[in-house]
Amino acid sequence: MRTEDKKKPRRDAGRALEFSRPKSIAAHLFGETAADWEHAHLLWRSVPAHRFHRDHRAAVSECMRRTSSTMDVWRLAIAGDAASAIGLALSMTIPEQVTIRTDLTMTVLLHNVLRGSAGAALVMSNLIRRMPIDRVDRRRFATSWLAHNFREAWPELDERVRLMKASTAHRHGDAGEDLT
Secondary structure, rough: OOOOOOOOOOOOOOOOOOOOOOHHHHHHHOOHHHHHHOHHHHHHHHHHHHHHHHHHHHHHHHHHOOOOOOHHHHHHHHOOOOHHHHHHHHHHOOOOOOOOOHHHHHHHHHHHHHHHHHHHHHHHHHHOOOOOHHHHHHHHHHHHHHHHHHHHHHHHHHHHHHHHHHHHHOOOOOOOOOOO
């Protein structure tokens, strides 16, 4: 008796949504990978404000560029309208666990924070304090986005802190010089 070979089901057959991988020449030349922007929706709960660098900003920006909506308020928020993003975030109920909708709402808010909205940074800090994420991370991330507002408003504070650290290190011999 002959047995038929059973075909193995494809691993991705059950996925409802696939992210498109960048196929442009520019993506190839600049080393863009799908992971650069596909996981941008996780950055609001995994990277504090002072650790955000150019690659994180680019990933959030690219994620927003690839995101679309049929609802006007979402389109405005994605396009960079801080008031719309703040409205969406404040109308969101705090979930028992973080969902993709929560991630997307917070990423749209983050996008507006990174575009320079102090109000969005304040709302972001406030919402993160109430989110169902690790207690230590929650405090650290919320405080970092609140401090982000101060650094944006008074950039000379960062310079003063840097100078104070340098002078303290110099007085204590931590500047790499031999004091003997």
